[in-house]
Amino acid sequence: MNISGYTGALLRIDLSRRQARREPWDLGLAERFVGGRGLASYLLYREQDPAADALGAESKFILGTGPLTGTGAVAASRYVVVCKAPLTGTIACSNSGGFFGPELKFAGYDFAIFEGRSETPVYVWIDDGRVEFRSAEKLWGLTPAATDEQVRRETSLMAKVACIGPGGEKRSLLAGVVNDRARLAARSGVGAVLGSKNLKAVAVRGAGSVCLADPEAFWLAALDALKKIVNDPVSFGSFRAYGTASLVNLINEMGAYPTRNFLEEVFAGAMPTSGEAIRDELLLRNRACFACPIACTRVTAVKDGPYQGRGEGPEYETTWSFGALCGVSDLKAIAKAHYLCCDYGLDAMSAGATVACAMELFEKGYVPGSDIGFALRFGDAEAMVAAVRLMGERRGPFGALLADGSYRLAAHYGHPELFMGVKKLEMAAYSPRVFQGMALHYATSNRGACHVRGNTVAAELYGIPKYVPPETLDGKEEMVRRPFQNSTAFVDSTGICLFSKFAITHREIVSMLAPATGLDFTFDKSIVQGDRIWNLERLFNLRAGFAAADDTLPERMLEPVPGGPRAGSRAQLHQNLQTYYALRGWDERGVPTRQKLEELGLEDTWQVCR
Amino acid sequence: MEVTVRLFASLRRHRPDLALGQPLTCQLPERATLADLIQAVLGPLPDEVAIMLVNGQLQAGEQVLSEGDRVSLWPPVAGGAL
Ligand code: SF4
Numbered sequence: 001m002n003i004s005g006y007t008g009a010l011l012r013i014d015l016s017r018r019q020a021r022r023e024p025w026d027l028g029l030a031e032r033f034v035g036g037r038g039l040a041s042y043l044l045y046r047e048q049d050p051a052a053d054a055l056g057a058e059s060k061f062i063l064g065t066g067p068l069t070g071t072g073a074v075a076a077s078r079y080v081v082v083c084k085a086p087l088t089g090t091i092a093c094s095n096s097g098g099f100f101g102p103e104l105k106f107a108g109y110d111f112a113i114f115e116g117r118s119e120t121p122v123y124v125w126i127d128d129g130r131v132e133f134r135s136a137e138k139l140w141g142l143t144p145a146a147t148d149e150q151v152r153r154e155t156s157l158m159a160k161v162a163c164i165g166p167g168g169e170k171r172s173l174l175a176g177v178v179n180d181r182a183r184l185a186a187r188s189g190v191g192a193v194l195g196s197k198n199l200k201a202v203a204v205r206g207a208g209s210v211c212l213a214d215p216e217a218f219w220l221a222a223l224d225a226l227k228k229i230v231n232d233p234v235s236f237g238s239f240r241a242y243g244t245a246s247l248v249n250l251i252n253e254m255g256a257y258p259t260r261n262f263l264e265e266v267f268a269g270a271m272p273t274s275g276e277a278i279r280d281e282l283l284l285r286n287r288a289c290f291a292c293p294i295a296c297t298r299v300t301a302v303k304d305g306p307y308q309g310r311g312e313g314p315e316y317e318t319t320w321s322f323g324a325l326c327g328v329s330d331l332k333a334i335a336k337a338h339y340l341c342c343d344y345g346l347d348a349m350s351a352g353a354t355v356a357c358a359m360e361l362f363e364k365g366y367v368p369g370s371d372i373g374f375a376l377r378f379g380d381a382e383a384m385v386a387a388v389r390l391m392g393e394r395r396g397p398f399g400a401l402l403a404d405g406s407y408r409l410a411a412h413y414g415h416p417e418l419f420m421g422v423k424k425l426e427m428a429a430y431s432p433r434v435f436q437g438m439a440l441h442y443a444t445s446n447r448g449a450c451h452v453r454g455n456t457v458a459a460e461l462y463g464i465p466k467y468v469p470p471e472t473l474d475g476k477e478e479m480v481r482r483p484f485q486n487s488t489a490f491v492d493s494t495g496i497c498l499f500s501k502f503a504i505t506h507r508e509i510v511s512m513l514a515p516a517t518g519l520d521f522t523f524d525k526s527i528v529q530g531d532r533i534w535n536l537e538r539l540f541n542l543r544a545g546f547a548a549a550d551d552t553l554p555e556r557m558l559e560p561v562p563g564g565p566r567a568g569s570r571a572q573l574h575q576n577l578q579t580y581y582a583l584r585g586w587d588e589r590g591v592p593t594r595q596k597l598e599e600l601g602l603e604d605t606w607q608v609c610r
Numbered sequence: 611m612e613v614t615v616r617l618f619a620s621l622r623r624h625r626p627d628l629a630l631g632q633p634l635t636c637q638l639p640e641r642a643t644l645a646d647l648i649q650a651v652l653g654p655l656p657d658e659v660a661i662m663l664v665n666g667q668l669q670a671g672e673q674v675l676s677e678g679d680r681v682s683l684w685p686p687v688a689g690g691a692l
Contacts, residue, residue, distance in 0.1 A: 233686040243688030246619045271631040316689045565666025
């Protein structure tokens with residue numbers, strides 16, 4: 001059988017024995033789990049006990065691509081990092097663009113599964129069919145950008161590199177995987193898994209390309225998607241001009257911009273930290289991922305002063321996490337904190353949220369100043385940057401606490417109620433007290449309070465696919481479930497960047513998938529595939545020990561907003577959680593019913609792990 | 611009546627004289643709508659305006675304005691994911 005879209009092979013890398021072998025994978029799985037997030041999650045579920053220690057030698061981590069990754073389809077740049085999340089204990093699937101994912105496909109692999117643990121620091125060099133294990137002793141301690149440069153010098157200047165920074169080496173639970181110097185598969189602490197395996201980097205070079213089953217039909221569909229994207233005012237307008245940070249003033253003006261560790265929802269100092277200010281003051285140029293005309297990435301620099309630096313970002317989430325959430329309105333300090341996180345290889349969203357939590361702990365007198373070494377107050381830009389350095393270097397006991405995220409920090413000082421997240425993952429910059437869809441989504445998302453797996457703000461503010469007021473509860477359960485959570489699970493599995501979805505739908509995506517792979521991908525099936533993937537992740541979490549009690553929000557989100565245009569609004573989660581479970585085909589404990597598992601063909605999967 | 615309006619993102623290019631976030635004060639007849647205000651400030655360009663807040667609440671063009679209203683306008687913008 002001719003294999004198209006996929007390479008049909010995975011690379012299994014045993015770090016303990018320093019052995020690598022190429023294996024075919026069962027293509028029958030493609031129509032069930034698509035690829036990327038879905039298929040990598042299935043492989044993990046099949047191969048690893050969800051209850052095992054995320055940082056133990058027996059844990060695995062998987063780099064995965066989708067069937068469209070590297071085909072040239074618009075924005076098909078993504079790869080995923082799937083493993084058990086050290087930060088949360090849930091399944092982790094962080095994804096990133098750039099060029100690394102397509103290169104893995106060009107080398108002939110849809111997935112690379114890493115197992116075991118190297119005795120000494122190592123990096124893996126995948127040069128088409130050849131795999132080498134090389135010493136990373138000299139790379140240990142280097143930033144991702146320096147690692148990238150050195151590894152490419154030692155292997156091939158054409159190689160694409162994914163690696164960890166000092167944060168991952170130190171197994172900090174906020175560490176991500178960094179590819180192409182500055183792009184992060186950021187969330188859930190996936191970088192700590194590489195650190196625990198002594199794996200500093202993976203370099204890959206491929207001379208192949210992705211076969212297409214019906215090139216003519218594929219390119220016609222890809223061209224149609226491209227046209228829709230370049231004619232879309234968001235994808236080709238605001239994303240290019242302002243990145244995602246054009247939202248800062250909007251969400252702040254509507255009173256849904258979490259401020260000072262979610263104590264308030266309006267930040268008086270937002271304007272100088274907004275997308276408009278970033279464009280006016282820091283932007284050098286845009287940068288694009290593989291085959292992406294959107295080019296939303298923003299190369300920026302702080303040219304002088306104490307916060308001098310250069311990098312990519314900040315974007316909406318990080319200008320918020322180091323800005324409003326810490327009460328800081330100094331854009332240069334925010335950019336510096338963002339650059340530092342990239343140098344340490346840390347998730348800048350959770351990093352900022354953890355500093356904000358530390359600020360509240362300090363201001364309330366729960367953390368003695370002597371633990372920190374300086375006063376850490378809301379609004380103090382210098383202290384915010386100093387805290388990020390402590391965290392990145394894991395300096396002293398307080399630095400170590402910061403580096404493992406705000407849940408453990410708040411719990412350590414006896415005030416878990418000051419952790420603003422779900423399942424140990426920090427929330428994003430859309431208040432669940434205002435956006436009721438986000439309240440339900442944060443509570444139920446399979447990787448904790450993450451915004452990108454069901455960003456209902458698209459409907460509750462921009463009116464995509466259709467406007468539903470943020471405060472209404474009616475119908476939110478179905479909206480969260482299907483057009484957001486399930487849809488995202490499908491798109492993340494194809495290799496296409498979610499940002500394309502403001503201009504194209506599943507219809508355009510399946511009309512590229514079918515001719516790329518020669519498989520019978522259809523719109524109707526994509527709906528079921530998304531549902532199946534979501535349920536598979538849920539099964540992993542249930543097996544890992546999560547229960548309905550974990551589908552909740554911080555107490556503060558259930559209290560009214562204290563002021564601003566949304567004063568009095570609060571998350572009303574408990575009214576719709578059971579309806580959501582029922583719509584999902586889950587029982588009142590949030591466990592998929594036998595009937596639901598049969599409908600999705602997951603009953604065997606559940607049994608395997610029972 | 612007097613209302614203030616602020617332009618964000620690419621709408622700023624219509625009034626390059628205004629600093630970021632600087633409000634423009636407009637005199638409008640009583641019972642003027644949001645659409646009337648946009649017409650007065652931006653001319654015949656309403657297609658470009660996608661998101662309209664009046665005192666922090668999302669409103670549509672037919673919304674009747676009141677003395678002292680704070681209006682903020684955006685072109686289509688987005689973030690996060692979909
Ligand atoms: S939209 Fe942005 S993040 Fe997504 S592929 Fe394009 S440049 Fe990369």
